[in-house]
Amino acid sequence: MITIHDFAKSYGDVKILQDIELKVDTGEALVLIGPSGCGKSTLLRHVAGIEDESSGPFSGRIDVGDVQDLLRWPEQKLLHQRIRGNRIGMLFQEGALFDFCNVEENLSWPLRENHKLSPTEILDRIQSTLEQVEMHRIRGLLSKEIRELSGGQKRRIALARSLLLEPDTMLYDEPTAGLDPPVAMDIAKLIRRLSESRGLTSITATHDMNSARIIADRVCFMRDGQIRFIGRIDECETHPEIRHFLQGEVDYAAQTIQ
Amino acid sequence: MLATRYLSLGFAFLGRNVISFLSETGSSLETLGRSVRSIVTLRCKWRRSMDQIVHIGVGSIPIVTIATFFVGMVMAVHVSTALAQFGVSLTVASIVCASILRELAPIFAALLIAGRAGAGITAELGAMQISGQLLAMRSLSLSVEDELIAPRFLATILSLVSITLLAGISGILGGYIVGIGHLDIPFATYHGKTLDSLDSLDLYCGLFKSVFFGLVIAIVGCHYGLSARGGASQLGINTKRSVVTASFVILVSNFFLTKAFIHLFE
Numbered sequence: 219m220i221t222i223h224d225f226a227k228s229y230g231d232v233k234i235l236q237d238i239e240l241k242v243d244t245g246e247a248l249v250l251i252g253p254s255g256c257g258k259s260t261l262l263r264h265v266a267g268i269e270d271e272s273s274g275p276f277s278g279r280i281d282v283g284d285v286q287d288l289l290r291w292p293e294q295k296l297l298h299q300r301i302r303g304n305r306i307g308m309l310f311q312e313g314a315l316f317d318f319c320n321v322e323e324n325l326s327w328p329l330r331e332n333h334k335l336s337p338t339e340i341l342d343r344i345q346s347t348l349e350q351v352e353m354h355r356i357r358g359l360l361s362k363e364i365r366e367l368s369g370g371q372k373r374r375i376a377l378a379r380s381l382l383l384e385p386d387t388m389l390y391d392e393p394t395a396g397l398d399p400p401v402a403m404d405i406a407k408l409i410r411r412l413s414e415s416r417g418l419t420s421i422t423a424t425h426d427m428n429s430a431r432i433i434a435d436r437v438c439f440m441r442d443g444q445i446r447f448i449g450r451i452d453e454c455e456t457h458p459e460i461r462h463f464l465q466g467e468v469d470y471a472a473q474t475i476q
Numbered sequence: 477m478l479a480t481r482y483l484s485l486g487f488a489f490l491g492r493n494v495i496s497f498l499s500e501t502g503s504s505l506e507t508l509g510r511s512v513r514s515i516v517t518l519r520c521k522w523r524r525s526m527d528q529i530v531h532i533g534v535g536s537i538p539i540v541t542i543a544t545f546f547v548g549m550v551m552a553v554h555v556s557t558a559l560a561q562f563g564v565s566l567t568v569a570s571i572v573c574a575s576i577l578r579e580l581a582p583i584f585a586a587l588l589i590a591g592r593a594g595a596g597i598t599a600e601l602g603a604m605q606i607s608g609q610l611l612a613m614r615s616l617s618l619s620v621e622d623e624l625i626a627p628r629f630l631a632t633i634l635s636l637v638s639i640t641l642l643a644g645i646s647g648i649l650g651g652y653i654v655g656i657g658h659l660d661i662p663f664a665t666y667h668g669k670t671l672d673s674l675d676s677l678d679l680y681c682g683l684f685k686s687v688f689f690g691l692v693i694a695i696v697g698c699h700y701g702l703s704a705r706g707g708a709s710q711l712g713i714n715t716k717r718s719v720v721t722a723s724f725v726i727l728v729s730n731f732f733l734t735k736a737f738i739h740l741f742e
Contacts, residue, residue: 300617
């Protein structure tokens with residue numbers, strides 16, 4: 219379960235997020251939608267525990283499962299107890315794969331550092347996870363360099379990298395951004411299938427409504443750093459503000475809260 | 477009225493720059509502290525350090541040794557011309573040996589490594605920062621300090637110390653070529669003079685300087701890499717700043733280190 223209480227964040231004098239109250243039940247898939255720059259990714263990075271006060275002050279409380287008040291955990295404690303990755307996984311926009319390593323090193327590196335496994339066990343785990351993300355049939359995949367992969371393949375490898383650590387909470391930041399519609403649909407269906415089969419609690423940030431329809435149990439609409447709507451996907455499409463957003467009528471000039 | 481306005485603008489400009497300098501120095505020292513902790517607590521990844529030693533050190537050997545070879549030759553030509561007027565041309569071997577070991581080898585090796593490897597460290601870390609790879613590392617419980625920063629610190633220092641030694645040998649050989657080939661000093665005489673003038677203190681001073689310069693290159697390179705934001709243009713600016721700052725600090729600190737050594741040992 220993810221609980222966010224009275225969360226606010228600023229970059230300098232600009233308030234990016236304010237009055238965020240959110241609860242995601244265990245096994246539930248919540249999708250954050252909203253225009254670019256409304257604070258979806260910033261919120262996800264805080265839930266993942268990878269944003270610190272150096273990027274701007276924040277207040278409020280975030281609980282992820284039994285990790286209480288995540289925002290107050292010092293960096294060394296987060297690292298030492300291996301909360302990130304093993305408890306909370308994150309898929310980044312464009313994958314953020316390590317481009318100085320090949321596919322095998324990208325997948326085995328986090329596993330090697332987080333778990334005491336033999337090389338054979340690591341390889342077995344990698345093969346089984348690659349099957350789950352439907353990448354096991356590509357010949358010589360593990361020795362490929364990252365630049366040799368397509369956008370969709372990169373996203374699947376990044377997903378496999380996160381899932382290898384077996385987190386119970388997953389955060390997806392724009393998982394389908396920059397992909398053509400069929401590939402985006404495939405990725406969205408894969409995320410839905412994996413969430414169901416692994417019982418993952420997840421938050422997905424996207425502005426792609428087609429993906430949201432596939433992934434979401436519930437939808438949360440954000441604008442100007444605030445939550446404007448939380449509800450079922452069929453309810454959200456009748457909400458006037460969301461309708462305007464979907465029809466491309468968002469006033470971006472007035473978006474940043476001062 | 478106008479004068480007061482310009483004065484206040486001047487103070488504001490000065491204040492901003494002082495704050496920026498202090499902030500950057502603080503951030504660099506924080507990076508240094510984390511890396512030292514990672515190395516001391518043995519959490520630093522040795523395999524990655526070895527990769528970096530190959531990348532930074534081995535890759536820099538040809539350029540540094542060739543450059544210092546010619547520096548040694550130039551040094552010998554200049555010194556011999558001046559000494560010939562006093563009829564003490566044979567002293568060229570001693571002067572070349574001392575100046576190469578104590579000053580020229582550490583300085584040239586450090587400046588070349590700052591340009592080659594320091595810029596590389598900034599560019600690599602900066603590209604990883606901008607593309608979100610460093611955030612991805614944190615999200616996977618991979619320590620950026622243990623995996624990326626500390627290995628670069630270790631590799632830069634170890635590489636620079638080794639390369640300074642090679643640069644010293646190469647520079648002295650350059651002196652040999654000029655002394656024997658151009659000044660017609662017999663090999664045995666030049667060799668004997670060089671061995672006589674070899675002083676372990678010169679060597680230790682040069683090596684101490686190379687440790688310090690290696691630290692400077694690593695701190696500056698990592699700091700500008702980790703602070704890269706935005707896109708390619710900012711990365712380019714940070715890479716340029718990294719080389720300029722490291723070179724500047726090396727040249728200025730060399731004067732103070734030299735003064736300190738003279739004060740302490742002579």
